[in-house]
Amino acid sequence: MKNLGTIIGVILAIVIAWWLVNVLFGVIYFVVKVIIVLFVAVLVFFALRGLLARSSD
Structure with missing residues (x-):
């Protein structure tokens, strides 16, 4: 029983x-x-921010 x-x-x-x-x-x-x-979202955020800043100039 002990082995079981x-x-x-x-x-x-x-x-x-x-x-x-x-x-x-x-x-x-x-x-x-x-x-x-989160890392990719930060990269995309800064990429979009840079593109929108350039297009508004």
């Missing part, structure tokens, strides 16, 4: 670890994506 508890504990630990790693990578992916979007 150990086996179940190991399987449970693997399942929990697998889930935690998936959540962690999902959060990291989301944060990196948001940073890239």
Whole structure:
């Protein structure tokens, strides 16, 4: 009975670890994506600002 508890504990630990790693990578992916979007948005903003400033002169 002790061996069965150990086996179940190991399987449970693997399942929990697998889930935690998936959540962690999902959060990291989301944060990196948001940073890239913000960077591109700043570039586009300054590009549009420069084009509109030139066209109004």
